[in-house]
Amino acid sequence: MLEEKDVIDLVQVGIVVLDKELSVKSWNRWMSIHTNIKKDEAHEKKLDELFSFTPSQLKGIKRKVKTAITMQNPTFIVASTDSFLLPIELPLSSQTSYTYMQQDVTIMPCEKGHVMLLIYDQTALMESQKREKKRAEDLAAINEQANKTIEKLKATEKLLVQQRDLIFYQANHDQLTGLTNRHLFQDRLNMAIKESKRNNWPTSLLFIDLDDFKQINDRHGHEVGDEVLIKISNSLKETIREKDTVVRFGGDEFIILLSNTDEKGAMVVANNILKKVDAIEFSKEDIKMTPSIGIASYPKDASSAKELVTLADRALYQAKFKGKNQASIYEKY
Amino acid sequence: MKLSPIEKDALREIINISFGLSASLIGDMIDEYVDLQVPNIETIPIYKLHDTIVNSLEKPGSIFVTKQRFFGDFSGEVLFSFSSESAKSFAALLVGEECDDEKEIEGSILELTNILTATCIGKLCEIVDTKSLFAVPDVQKISSSGSSALHEALEYDNAIVITTILDVAKQNIQAYMFILFNNEMLTKLLKTLKESSLC
Numbered sequence: 031m032l033e034e035k036d037v038i039d040l041v042q043v044g045i046v047v048l049d050k051e052l053s054v055k056s057w058n059r060w061m062s063i064h065t066n067i068k069k070d071e072a073h074e075k076k077l078d079e080l081f082s083f084t085p086s087q088l089k090g091i092k093r094k095v096k097t098a099i100t101m102q103n104p105t106f107i108v109a110s111t112d113s114f115l116l117p118i119e120l121p122l123s124s125q126t127s128y129t130y131m132q133q134d135v136t137i138m139p140c141e142k143g144h145v146m147l148l149i150y151d152q153t154a155l156m157e158s159q160k161r162e163k164k165r166a167e168d169l170a171a172i173n174e175q176a177n178k179t180i181e182k183l184k185a186t187e188k189l190l191v192q193q194r195d196l197i198f199y200q201a202n203h204d205q206l207t208g209l210t211n212r213h214l215f216q217d218r219l220n221m222a223i224k225e226s227k228r229n230n231w232p233t234s235l236l237f238i239d240l241d242d243f244k245q246i247n248d249r250h251g252h253e254v255g256d257e258v259l260i261k262i263s264n265s266l267k268e269t270i271r272e273k274d275t276v277v278r279f280g281g282d283e284f285i286i287l288l289s290n291t292d293e294k295g296a297m298v299v300a301n302n303i304l305k306k307v308d309a310i311e312f313s314k315e316d317i318k319m320t321p322s323i324g325i326a327s328y329p330k331d332a333s334s335a336k337e338l339v340t341l342a343d344r345a346l347y348q349a350k351f352k353g354k355n356q357a358s359i360y361e362k363y
Numbered sequence: 364m365k366l367s368p369i370e371k372d373a374l375r376e377i378i379n380i381s382f383g384l385s386a387s388l389i390g391d392m393i394d395e396y397v398d399l400q401v402p403n404i405e406t407i408p409i410y411k412l413h414d415t416i417v418n419s420l421e422k423p424g425s426i427f428v429t430k431q432r433f434f435g436d437f438s439g440e441v442l443f444s445f446s447s448e449s450a451k452s453f454a455a456l457l458v459g460e461e462c463d464d465e466k467e468i469e470g471s472i473l474e475l476t477n478i479l480t481a482t483c484i485g486k487l488c489e490i491v492d493t494k495s496l497f498a499v500p501d502v503q504k505i506s507s508s509g510s511s512a513l514h515e516a517l518e519y520d521n522a523i524v525i526t527t528i529l530d531v532a533k534q535n536i537q538a539y540m541f542i543l544f545n546n547e548m549l550t551k552l553l554k555t556l557k558e559s560s561l562c
Contacts, residue, residue, distance in 0.1 A: 103481035
């Protein structure tokens with residue numbers, strides 16, 4: 031049977047027994063192999079005579095030895111924070127990034143006020159932890175880069191959506207007044223007629239033309255003409271419901287699309303417009319604008335979207351013919 | 364498993380005794396008078412451990428968590444959590460100057476918690492009349508906003524949470540000690556406390 035002292039030489043752990051002054055009392059075979067210091071060479075030598083330590087390292091070792099003896103419980107020197115106790119150089123063939131063996135050391139109190147140092151080679155463990163940490167850092171860096179790219183793509187997408195919306199807006203609205211243009215009006219009118227058919231309700235159009243607008247441009251210039259158009263447009267917008275549509279049809283012509291409204295309801299709106307426009311004040315005090323308005327309804331007057339526009343236009347001419355500044359409901363002759 | 368007020372008092376007394384020895388060892392180490400206070404003690408279920416550690420911080424930041432297992436008839440694990448500020452303060456006391464080196468900070472608090480763990484668990488072992496072996500301690504730094512890095516603690520059922528204030532050189536170094544037990548170990552401890560008329 032193996033004796034206890036032989037076991038100490040067989041274990042794959044460094045074992046050193048020290049007194050409180052750090053003089054070596056015992057030194058196992060593992061220590062001789064890894065430090066190249068034989069048992070009899072180490073015996074009774076102080077640890078700091080066998081190895082060179084920085085003053086703070088030596089102070090730390092002495093402190094931990096003293097603490098272990100006083101509290102009669104182990105203290106530790108940990109590879110992950112203290113790196114290594116003994117400067118044991120690793121062979122080049124060891125395939126590690128460390129030059130020195132990384133060690134966990136347990137300082138066990140034992141008899142006669144001595145301590146036993148159990149030195150574990152943790153180089154492989156530290157190496158794998160280091161690799162793991164590097165992998166985690168690389169992964170974090172990749173994640174960060176991916177997140178940045180995603181953020182950039184989101185910003186680009188937002189910009190593209192904004193640009194698309196702008197293009198859509200510009201394609202469907204009048205640049206000067208911001209009102210719906212003829213292109214979008216055609217869609218809205220077709221939709222309104224479909225809804226009329228489905229719900230069996232009337233749709234009416236107000237065709238508006240500003241009386242003698244040409245003279246404004248001729249007398250005051252286009253800037254004033256633009257001001258008039260903008261103010262009239264704003265006034266028309268204020269007159270209608272949210273679901274209705276005001277369209278700049280061209281030049282000084284406007285159309286108002288009133289869904290679920292018959293010619294009587296349209297006439298109420300038209301009279302409101304006449305009053306509102308009359309109340310508008312322009313920067314040139316001598317300007318007074320009046321509109322003429324033609325009204326036609328689906329399905330009472332027209333049987334299609336196209337016809338509804340034509341008949342509202344005709345009603346407009348009837349209003350002009352009757353003396354301008356008034357609204358006229360389409361009458362079939 | 365909740366502690367009754369009597370059990371809490373008994374545990375606080377035992378921990379106070381062990382911390383008395385710790386205070387004198389730590390005082391020797393840093394050459395200062397050290398007073399260790401235990402203002403609060405409670406138990407929590409293990410699933411609340413991570414949140415309790417994170418919530419122990421006064422403001423969001425990094426937390427140093429030390430861990431040390433103990434084995435034998437009486438087994439479990441001891442965790443300590445320190446805010447970065449408290450960890451730095453203790454390292455400065457041990458090193459003797461302002462300390463920003465993370466390894467040095469980690470080494471310092473490991474040395475501190477090793478003493479607290481050994482004396483405290485040593486005292487509890489004395490009560491349950493056994494001896495435990497201590498594993499090499501470990502330390503990790505976690506972010507208060509990060510995910511749980513303490514999942515391995517799930518092998519336990521309960522944690523005794525001990526608020527620990529190290530009053531030294533006009534510095535209040537606050538730490539939280541967590542003794543992790545499974546139900547069997549905690550029951551064993553409480554039963555022994557009762558039998559030995561400590562509670």
